[in-house]
Amino acid sequence: MQTLLKDFSDFDYKNLNNQVVIFGAGTIGRLTDLALKKNGIKSNIFVDSDPRKQGKEIQSKKIISPDELKKFDTDSTHIFIACNYFSSIVPFLKKNNFTNFYKVTNILKKVDTYKLYNEIDMDMLFSKLLPLKLERNLAFYNEMCNKEDYITNDKLVLKSIDVQITEKCSLKCKDCSNLMQYYKKPVDSDYDLLVNSMDKIMSSVDFIDELRVLGGDPFMNKELNKIINKLVTYKNVGRIVVYTNARFIPKNQNLDYLKQPRVILDITDYGEASAAAGKYVEFAKKEGIAYSINSCNTWQDCGRIIPNNKKTEKELEHQFNNCCNSDLVSLLHGKLYRCPFSANGVNLKAFASIKDDEINLSDNSIGKKELRDKIMHLSFGKKYLAACRFCNGRDYATANIPSAIQTKSKLDYKFQN
Ligand code: SF4
Numbered sequence: 260m261q262t263l264l265k266d267f268s269d270f271d272y273k274n275l276n277n278q279v280v281i282f283g284a285g286t287i288g289r290l291t292d293l294a295l296k297k298n299g300i301k302s303n304i305f306v307d308s309d310p311r312k313q314g315k316e317i318q319s320k321k322i323i324s325p326d327e328l329k330k331f332d333t334d335s336t337h338i339f340i341a342c343n344y345f346s347s348i349v350p351f352l353k354k355n356n357f358t359n360f361y362k363v364t365n366i367l368k369k370v371d372t373y374k375l376y377n378e379i380d381m382d383m384l385f386s387k388l389l390p391l392k393l394e395r396n397l398a399f400y401n402e403m404c405n406k407e408d409y410i411t412n413d414k415l416v417l418k419s420i421d422v423q424i425t426e427k428c429s430l431k432c433k434d435c436s437n438l439m440q441y442y443k444k445p446v447d448s449d450y451d452l453l454v455n456s457m458d459k460i461m462s463s464v465d466f467i468d469e470l471r472v473l474g475g476d477p478f479m480n481k482e483l484n485k486i487i488n489k490l491v492t493y494k495n496v497g498r499i500v501v502y503t504n505a506r507f508i509p510k511n512q513n514l515d516y517l518k519q520p521r522v523i524l525d526i527t528d529y530g531e532a533s534a535a536a537g538k539y540v541e542f543a544k545k546e547g548i549a550y551s552i553n554s555c556n557t558w559q560d561c562g563r564i565i566p567n568n569k570k571t572e573k574e575l576e577h578q579f580n581n582c583c584n585s586d587l588v589s590l591l592h593g594k595l596y597r598c599p600f601s602a603n604g605v606n607l608k609a610f611a612s613i614k615d616d617e618i619n620l621s622d623n624s625i626g627k628k629e630l631r632d633k634i635m636h637l638s639f640g641k642k643y644l645a646a647c648r649f650c651n652g653r654d655y656a657t658a659n660i661p662s663a664i665q666t667k668s669k670l671d672y673k674f675q676n
């Protein structure tokens with residue numbers, strides 16, 4: 260097996276001349292720092308692309324920029340990549356002649372991550388994660404760093420698919436990154452079309468770690484129970500996660516489908532807008548539903564369709580490679596897209612997609628092998644999307660704004676090209 264990233268076991272930790280660098284000063288980076296320490300390895304420094312973190316200290320170590328890392332000796336510097344941006348970090352390291360870079364999967368497997376999580380420095384991080392959420396974040400990381408191995412071994416393993424089951428939402432966030440604020444006459448996804456599309460996808464892929472069931476608000480679709488009961492029949496899926504903005508708990512509905520193995524309720528608490536957040540937690544505890552909750556006071560300023568300001572190819576590639584949503588393959592109305600912004604922008608006819616940016620699952624002339632190749636290309640072969648031209652991007656440089664500010668009326672947009 261040709262492995263791009265080295266494993267922790269390849270690291271010569273007895274060589275005292277080694278500089279140990281952790282790339283990524285987020286939760287996984289901090290966990291890696293503590294896990295290395297528990298295994299007798301002292302890391303020296305963090306690197307992070309986010310200018311807001313650079314120059315600061317966490318866990319008694321300085322955070323430097325990737326530009327500063329370029330000055331380090333390439334032979335004796337060993338870099339543990341502890342964030343999900345492999346598609347931009349690995350080319351950067353290679354371009355600057357670093358050869359010793361590692362994934363952190365196995366070092367984290369050697370420790371009790373949740374116990375260690377309670378010891379990390381929380382400065383510049385959001386609120387504490389519940390164990391289930393941390394476990395999912397680590398699974399996400401593992402899928403991202405195994406991507407190269409999967410491609411080399413012709414395995415089609417996806418970390419997730421967003422199964423968008425409605426355009427409706429119980430909130431009207433003016434900066435919704437899924438573009439719900441632009442739908443004037445929102446509709447639910449057609450059940451038969453959705454099932455037909457999912458059957459085709461699931462028989463073409465080897466494994467999907469998470470099916471993320473969302474909208475809008477998935478509870479606005481009265482067929483949510485039927486959809487979940489169908490999704491749990493797929494054996495090659497790790498988890499089925501149902502998202503809620505906690506606006507309300509559906510009344511007079513049997514929610515037993517949420518109690519099934521592999522089904523998780525993911526509650527986002529937007530404060531005042533999420534009036535039922537507390538009730539959801541009580542309900543989930545009482546009913547034995549696996550759940551996680553996270554509060555969200557700010558999010559990135561990426562929820563709007565912007566005019567085409569003629570970004571260069573290089574700028575588009577940079578935006579795509581550093582986007583935290585560019586790996587959220589999304590199913591909407593029988594078509595598969597690379598990200599939810601692309602899915603909803605094309606569906607709204609706010610802009611057109613380019614060749615290979617979408618797969619029409621209703622096209623019966625596409626055979627199983629061809630569909631597998633197309634999904635492989637959509638998931639791993641894109642340099643950027645047509646949608647990136649009309650999107651503000653979602654990287655460390657995108658401004659943070661208050662989350663869930665409500666709009667009274669739906670927003671207007673014009674076709675962009
Ligand atoms: S961001 Fe707001 S409008 Fe968009 S799906 Fe979530 S709750 Fe609904």
Ligand code: SF4
Binds near residue numbers: 584
């Ligand atoms: S359109 Fe491009 S930049 Fe915007 S969310 Fe999708 S992949 Fe990211």
